Amino acid sequence: MTWITGMGAVSAIGLDVASNYQSLLEGKDGIGYTEYIDTYHKRILPVGEVKLSNEQLIDLLSLDKRDIYSRTELLSIKAASEAYAQACLGEIKDRTRIAFISGTSVGGMDLSERYYKGYELEGKRELVTNFRKHGCYKHTESAAKALNVKGISTTISTACSSAANAIIYGARLIDAGLADIVIAGGVDPLSKFTINGFNSLKILDTEPTRPFDDSRVGLNLAEGAGYIVLESEQSMKQRGIQPLGRLLGYANTCDAYHQTASSPEGKGAVLAMSKALELAGILPSAVDYVNVHGTGTQNNDLSEGTALKTVFDGKVPSFSSTKSYTGHTLGASGGIEAAYSLLAINNGVVYPNLRFKTSIADLGLIPQQQVEYKTVNVVLSNSFGFGGNNTSLVFGR
Amino acid sequence: MKLTIKKWSAINDREVILNGESKLVFASTAATDQKLEAAYRALGVAYPKFFKMDAQSKLGWLSAEYLCEGVKLFDASVGKDVALVLSNRKSSLDTDEHYQQSLTNEEEFLPSPAVFVYTLANIVAGEICIRHGIKGENNFLISESFDAASLVNYVSILFEEELCQQCLVGWVEAYHGKLRSVFAFIEKTTEGKAGLLFTIENLNQVYQTSEL
Amino acid sequence: MSELISKLKQQIVDQLNLADVDPAGIDENASLFGEGLGLDSIDALELILLMQKNYNIKIATAEEGQKIFSSVRAMADFIETHQKA
Structure with a gap:
């Protein structure tokens, strides 16, 4: 049995869980033009940027100013520290029983791309030291060190389902007795690399995204980090700490259809949702809210919507894409949305899917359109990634 | 539960190895692309998408192809699943650099979507699953x-x-013309059958044996 | 026109890494997607790039591209019309 005893989130709509929650209730999105990235697209493509510069983050986290940091590291430490503090992990004596599992798709790319031109094209070889934070596993090392966590530490890179897969891995470590406590989630920074990449795939909207709307044309790229603290029942009881909820079920499957596109019938998504509910021992009818992947692209929303109808046999429960607030935070999304799922359960509330007007013609699905207070016992959270990597998590009390 | 390494494959800059035996030795003068193509041609299969992949995906695809030759993989439709767990150090750095170069070229600013797709570590896993x-x-x-x-x-x-009920597990990395992969096919140990047990020691042994 | 068509065939093979495809063997009237050459959504985006790089033609969306790329002949027609304009 895996309990959840802490959560942390930083995104375009807030620097901590409380401010994220406030924005969700107020219907305030964080989509706008970038303040910090000097890209050709800076006044063309809106993004979901965390509203702090790297310098401000370094100050806020009281880090050594003489060192250099990737934004990935800074966002990861920020959100992981919040989860850590809520779960009171400072009091744990045996640090080897705490694991840290983090997902990311680009690692320290934001830092490397600033020095790449000088190094590669202008021959400034002295810049080479600035690449030492590039590796995907580097932010995991840094955050584990910052939190003095000495158990198993692993980095997962499965595109946009990275954080959700880190949470699955964390739950398994607890089940297998390899850790008592796991900080699990993910992080991704905005970078010119991803902005141009997603733009070349022609799936970025020049307006704030409209997930599950018939007129949707694409996503808004975003950044952030989200972590939850998973804990064994024994450890939680021994420490006498109050849980935020439980991870009831989870599944990862492969769509095995195309490198980037989802299959029209959402085969992998159906399998992931069904298997996660099966592991949780929960009937689809018991799900109160689905935090959908809902990127706002033509392909994802049609495929995911079709899959939802299959899994819920046409009776799809209340659902929304909170990416209409945050934008798509890629490898971080599963962690941030895990926090939103737990907030929904603890506060008895579901969030609207912003800017929805018209159902997708072939689907006829209407997402949640306003803040609604109701009993939320079970939340299904979807994270689907390129490579056909589909993950569903089931949260409960 | 005991697990067995039923088969393993490896590809390095010199050769393709299957269960410790050399299957194909590359021409020493061959470039990386030529080595990968030679390994593909030797299989005698037609898979045009192979040529669209980046080097790391080609490497992983080939490793899985050699490993799965003559093996019957379970079909999810009968409730038996095959899993795939891969790893490396550099993620997709080789193609990341290639893509970054296209962003740096200001006169000819035309970033390629087909290159960007491969700037994710797990795309090779997707290719193998497909x-x-x-x-x-x-x-x-x-x-x-x-x-x-x-x-x-x-x-x-x-x-x-x-x-x-079956799992492909391994390491796959192609970087700056250096190829290194090790894939193992894992199944539950059949009672009374001798074989290579899937242990940390044996997996390390397989990795080291296939080192160039 | 026929010169443009054969040039296009070669450019398509190069741009899309169709290693085992003989450009001369491509039927200019056959569909490029689905059955034909078995191209997918990423290939469609690469063809947009090809048009921009070689013919200085900008195509805004993948949907617009899909009509123009129905066959090699359709692409050639579009290029000719565009270049006359």
């Missing part, structure tokens, strides 16, 4: 060096929880 119809769990771990303990732990849990 080829073999693998619908079970697939994951990609990044570690500073070959981490047999993490891989053995992860895969063992998948079998313990009955989330898969």
Whole structure:
């Protein structure tokens, strides 16, 4: 049995869980033009940027100013520290029983791309030291060190389902007795690399995204980090700490259809949702809210919507894409949305899917359109990634 | 539960290895692309998409292809799943650099979507799943060096929880013309049958044996 | 026109890494997607790039591209019309 005893989130709509929650209730999105990235697209493509510069983050986290940091590291430490503090992990004596599992798709790319031109094209070889934070596993090392966590530490890179897969891995470590406590989630920074990449795939909207709307044309790229603290029942009881909820079920499957596109019938998504509910021992009818992947692209929303109808046999429960607030935070999304799922359960509330007007013609699905207070016992959270990597998590009390 | 390494394959800059035996030795003067193409031609299969992949995906695809030759993979439709767990150090750095170059070229600013697609570590896993119809769990771990303990732990849990009945596990990295892959095919140990047990020690042994 | 068509065939093979495809063997009237050459959504985006790089023609969306790329002949027609304009 895996309990959840802490959560942390930083995104375009807030620097901590409380401010994220406030924005969700107020219907305030964080989509706008970038303040910090000097890209050709800076006044063309809106993004979901965390509203702090790297310098401000370094100050806020009281880090050594003489060192250099990737934004990935800074966002990861920020959100992981919040989860850590809520779960009171400072009091744990045996640090080897705490694991840290983090997902990311680009690692320290934001830092490397600033020095790449000088190094590669202008021959400034002295810049080479600035690449030492590039590796995907580097932010995991840094955050584990910052939190003095000495158990198993692993980095997962499965595109946009990275954080959700880190949470699955964390739950398994607890089940297998390899850790008592796991900080699990993910992080991704905005970078010119991803902005141009997603733009070349022609799936970025020049307006704030409209997930599950018939007129949707694409996503808004975003950044952030989200972590939850998973804990064994024994450890939680021994420490006498109050849980935020439980991870009831989870599944990862492969769509095995195309490198980037989802299959029209959402085969992998159906399998992931069904298997996660099966592991949780929960009937689809018991799900109160689905935090959908809902990127706002033509392909994802049609495929995911079709899959939802299959899994819920046409009776799809209340659902929304909170990416209409945050934008798509890629490898971080599963962690941030895990926090939103737990907030929904603890506060008895579901969030609207912003800017929805018209159902997708072939689907006829209407997402949640306003803040609604109701009993939320079970939340299904979807994270689907390129490579056909589909993950569903089931949260409960 | 005991697990067995039923087969293993490896590709390095010199050769393709299957279960410790050399299957194909590359011409010493061949460039990376030529080596990968030679390994593909030697298989005698037609898979035009192979040529659209980046070097790392080609390497992983080939490793899985050699490994799965003559093996019957379970089909998810009968409730038996195949899982795929890969790892490396550099993620997709080789193609990341290639893509970054296209962003740096201001006169000819035309970033290629077909290149960008491969700037994710787990795309190679997706390519293998598409080829073999693998619908079970697939994951990609990044570690500073070959981490047999993490891989053995992860895969063992998948079998313990009955989330898969067969698993492909390995390391795949192509960077600046250097090729290095090791793939192992894992199944439950059949009682009374001798074989290579799927242990941290044996997986490390396989990795080291196939070192150039 | 026929010169443009054969040039296009070669450019398509190069741009899309169709290693085992003989450009001369491509039927200019056959569909490029689905059955034909078995191209997918990423290939469609690469063809947009090809048009921009070689013919200085900008195509805004993948949907617009899909009509123009129905066959090699359709692409050639579009290029000719565009270049006359």
